[in-house]
Each structure stands twice: as C-alpha cells, then as structure tokens.
Amino acid sequence: MEHKYNRWIMGTAVGVAAIAAAVDHTRHSLPTPQANDIVVIEDDSDDSPCSLDTSPCSLD
Amino acid sequence: MRHSGSLHTDKPVALLLIVGVLVVSLFLQNAFSLKQALVFLIGIGLGVTLLHAAFGFSGSWRTLVRERRGSGVRAQVLLLALTSILFFPILGKAFPELAASAAVAPVGVSVLVGAFIFGLGMQLGGGCGSGTLFTVGGGHVRMLIVLAFFIVGATVGTAHLPTWLALPSMGKISLINELGWAQALLGQLVMLAVLYGVLKLFEQRSHGDVRSLSDQSSSTFTDRVIFGPWSLWWAIIALAGLNLATLLIAGHPWTITFAFGLWGTKLWAALGGDISSWTFWQGGYAANALNSSVLADTTTLMDFGIILGAMLAAALAGTFAPDSKIDRAGFITAVLGGLLMGYGARLAFGCNIGGLVAGISSGSMHGWLWLVAGFAGTLVGIWLRIVFKIDKPIGA
Numbered sequence: 256m257e258h259k260y261n262r263w264i265m266g267t268a269v270g271v272a273a274i275a276a277a278v279d280h281t282r283h284s285l286p287t288p289q290a291n292d293i294v295v296i297e298d299d300s301d302d303s304p305c306s307l308d309t310s311p312c313s314l315d
Numbered sequence: 316m317r318h319s320g321s322l323h324t325d326k327p328v329a330l331l332l333i334v335g336v337l338v339v340s341l342f343l344q345n346a347f348s349l350k351q352a353l354v355f356l357i358g359i360g361l362g363v364t365l366l367h368a369a370f371g372f373s374g375s376w377r378t379l380v381r382e383r384r385g386s387g388v389r390a391q392v393l394l395l396a397l398t399s400i401l402f403f404p405i406l407g408k409a410f411p412e413l414a415a416s417a418a419v420a421p422v423g424v425s426v427l428v429g430a431f432i433f434g435l436g437m438q439l440g441g442g443c444g445s446g447t448l449f450t451v452g453g454g455h456v457r458m459l460i461v462l463a464f465f466i467v468g469a470t471v472g473t474a475h476l477p478t479w480l481a482l483p484s485m486g487k488i489s490l491i492n493e494l495g496w497a498q499a500l501l502g503q504l505v506m507l508a509v510l511y512g513v514l515k516l517f518e519q520r521s522h523g524d525v526r527s528l529s530d531q532s533s534s535t536f537t538d539r540v541i542f543g544p545w546s547l548w549w550a551i552i553a554l555a556g557l558n559l560a561t562l563l564i565a566g567h568p569w570t571i572t573f574a575f576g577l578w579g580t581k582l583w584a585a586l587g588g589d590i591s592s593w594t595f596w597q598g599g600y601a602a603n604a605l606n607s608s609v610l611a612d613t614t615t616l617m618d619f620g621i622i623l624g625a626m627l628a629a630a631l632a633g634t635f636a637p638d639s640k641i642d643r644a645g646f647i648t649a650v651l652g653g654l655l656m657g658y659g660a661r662l663a664f665g666c667n668i669g670g671l672v673a674g675i676s677s678g679s680m681h682g683w684l685w686l687v688a689g690f691a692g693t694l695v696g697i698w699l700r701i702v703f704k705i706d707k708p709i710g711a
Contacts, residue, residue, distance in 0.1 A: 261636040262328075265454045265626075276609050276619075279581060283608040 323633025358620015367543035368550030371446035383521035407496020418673035420664035423484025429662025430688035438696025440652020444666030452625025454636030468657020470579025490678035568673035
C-alpha cells in the first residue's frame with residue numbers, strides 16, 4: 256500500500272516538474288536557427304558556468 | 316533488497332520512462348541542438364550508473380567512520396585518479412583543438428565554510444548532490460523533501476555569495492597552470508595513491524581484511540548491465556567516461572547544483588520576488604541562464620537526466636518507490652540537510668561533484684580544500700545523526 260502511495264507521489268512530482276519546465280520554456284523565445292553560411296564567433300565567457308567573467312568559476 | 320534479472324522489473328514505469336526519454340531527447344534536438352540532447356542522455360547514463368552501483372558519497376564516508384570500511388571511499392579516490400588522467404591533458408591544452416573550461420575556484424574562507432556545511436548537511440539529509448538526485452529517481456519520497464530544501468538553500472546561497480567572497484582568499488590556484496599538466500598530473504596521482512594506501516591500511520588494520528571493489532554474482536553480464544547491481548569498478552569506469560563526455564560536449568566538467576539555484580531563483584522571480592540586488596545573476600553564464608529557457612541550461616538537463624536515468628534503473632531492478640515512512644526526526648533532518656547542502660554548495664563552488672570531483676579533476680586546489688573541510692563537516696554530521704537518534708552510537 257505504501258509502495259503504491261509512493262509511486263503516486265513520485266509521479267505527481269515528475270508531472271509538476273515537467274509542467275514547470277514547460278511553462279518556463281514558453282516564457283522565453285526559442286533560439287533563432289543559424290544559416291549554414293554564417294560564421295558565428297562565440298564568446299567563451301558566456302558559454303559555460305566555468306568561465307564566468309563576473310562570477311568565479313565552477314558555479315555548480 | 317536487489318533482485319537480478321527481469322522477474323521483478325516494474326514494466327509500466329520502465330516503458331513509460333524509455334518512451335519519455337526518447338521524446339525529450341528528440342524535442343531537445345529539434346528545439347535547441349544535438350548538444351542539448353546529448354548532455355541530457357549523458358545525465359541518463361549517470362543516473363543509471365549511480366543507482367545500479369549505489370555510488371554515493373554520504374553513505375560511504377559514514378561507513379568509513381562508523382564501520383572502518385573504506386571500499387566506497389577508495390572507489391571515489393580511483394574515480395578522481397581516472398578522471399584526472401582524462402582531464403589534465405585536455406585542460407592543459409595538450410590537444411589544442413579540444414576546448415573546455417576547468418572548474419577552478421578561489422581557495423578561501425567561502426570554500427572552507429561551504430564544504431564544511433555541505434559535509435554536515437549530507438549526513439543529515441542522507442544523500443550528497445549526486446546521491447540526492449539518484450535516490451529521488453529511485454523513488455525515495457523523503458529525498459524529495461531534501462531536494463526541495465536543497466533548492467531553497469542554493470537559492471539563498473546565490474543571494475549571499477558576494478558577502479562570503481569578500482572574506483579572505485588565496486585566489487585561484489591551478490596545479491596545471493603552476494606546474495604544467497604532465498607534472499601536475501604526476502603529483503596529483505602520487506597524492507591520490509597515498510590517500511588510497513592510507514585508506515586500505517586503515518581497513519586492513521581494523522578488520523584484518525580489505526573489501527574488494529568487485530563483487531561476485533551468479534547473473535550473466537547482460538543481466539547485470541541492464542538490471543544491476545553494478546560493481547564499484549563498473550561505476551568508476553562509467554562515471555569517468557561520462558564525465559569526460561560532459562567535458563567534451565558541454566565544455567565544462569559535470570556539475571549539479573548550479574541548476575538548483577537557477578530553478579529556485581526563477582521560481583522566486585515568478586512569484587514576484589525581487590532579485591535585482593542578487594549580483595550573482597547579473598553577468599556571464601548565470602545571467603544568460605536566468606534569462607533563457609530552463610532547458611537551455613546544461614546542468615539542468617543533466618540533473619533531469621540523472622533523476623530519470625535513476626528512475627529507469629530502479630524500475631528495471633524492481634526497486635522503484637520502496638516502502639518508507641517519514642517520522643518526525645526524518646522530516647526535520649531532511650529539511651535541515653537540504654538547506655545546509657544547498658547553501659554550502661553555493662559557498663563552496665559546488666557540491667561533492669562540482670566542487671570536489673570537478674575541482675580536483677581540474678587541478679584546482681579548492682577541490683582539495685573541499686575534501687578536507689567536507690570530511691570535517693561529515694564527522695559533525697555523523698555525531699548529529701546519533702543525537703537525532705537516526706543512528707546508534709558508534710560501537711553500540
């Protein structure tokens with residue numbers, strides 16, 4: 256009985272997390288697809304939690 | 316109790332998860348990029364590995380102190396050694412075409428206090444950073460409480476971090492930058508070998524024998540791979556390989572708790588909370604992450620992957636959502652443990668994965684400080700578990 260109850264709790268938690276992620280996702284615009292012939296120079300400092308200019312590295 | 320073979324597999328849950336993982340992977344590839352899909356799948360692999368091998372830090376550190384058995388901690392030392400061998404040449408630019416960021420952070424009061432608090436909290440919570448995720452995936456309801464307060468603690472930590480960073484610090488110390496990657500790797504392997512030897516000697520003198528990292532099983536290899544349990548050796552190789560894949564694909568070592576602060580801050584802002592004074596979120600990767608979809612953050616995808624991967628492994632093993640009741644002490648320690656781990660991880664630039672494993676494997680001295688301070692906190696946490704009557708006094 257306890258086992259079944261725990262499965263429902265876990266299922267609900269996963270469902271709530273999925274809805275929250277979906278809501279957050281729809282609040283932000285999707286990245287614009289890049290054309291193949293455009294060269295994009297990326298700034299490493301904004302590309303990783305371990306290369307921050309404004310905060311120390313390894314923000315795990 | 317672990318069962319081997321498909322007899323006890325929770326088929327509906329396993330099937331649902333396999334379909335769900337495929338759908339999410341395809342969505343990530345379509346909406347973002349192949350990279351996002353791959354880091355999610357790496358998370359799935361980490362979750363399966365952690366659960367099938369029961370590879371945790373809090374339990375193995377407690378077993379070392381209480382029972383003087385060190386196989387779990389020795390496995391962690393070997394993981395650090397193998398990951399260092401894989402990471403140092405890449406981070407030391409021996410392969411210039413491979414670009415990756417090291418987890419190097421200042422060696423200071425912030426790490427000292429943060430790791431101590433984390434070590435204490437993981438004993439009260441009953442799981443470390445990775446341990447909390449894979450036990451949540453295993454369906455342990457109490458660990459959901461730990462995770463919820465882990466997120467709260469990490470969020471508060473992001474608000475307070477600048478104050479802690481103003482305290483004394485020696486700055487960032489990278490062994491790779493100081494010595495060159497080859498000499499740094501040699502020195503690090505010597506230190507890890509000494510630590511491994513001390514742990515082995517300690518167990519040998521306490522018991523007259525040393526537990527193996529392999530284990531015996533009558534199951535076939537394929538059965539064990541799919542349904543578990545895995546030996547610690549398998550876990551070491553899988554975790555090191557997946558950590559390398561993370562470095563090469565995500566561009567940084569495996570990290571966990573950055574996402575917790577991100578989720579909490581997004582939720583707080585969505586509820587109308589004012590985060591304008593939280594300087595942590597005002598620049599670089601953190602600002603980008605806060606202003607983008609949560610699914611754009613690689614640590615988030617890996618954390619989701621670990622939970623779902625562990626859930627799949629537990630369903631395959633037939634151990635998903637075991638019977639459990641949460642008493643008053645269990646609830647209080649879950650809340651306290653989660654808060655302390657979240658806050659401590661933020662101050663220490665990561666949990667046992669992002670601070671300890673990623674730090675040491677990147678050649679950063681803050682990782683070694685994390686190890687010492689985290690173990691000191693664990694000793695206090697083990698004592699508090701006796702006070703809360705979760706454990707009996709040692710030797711009783």
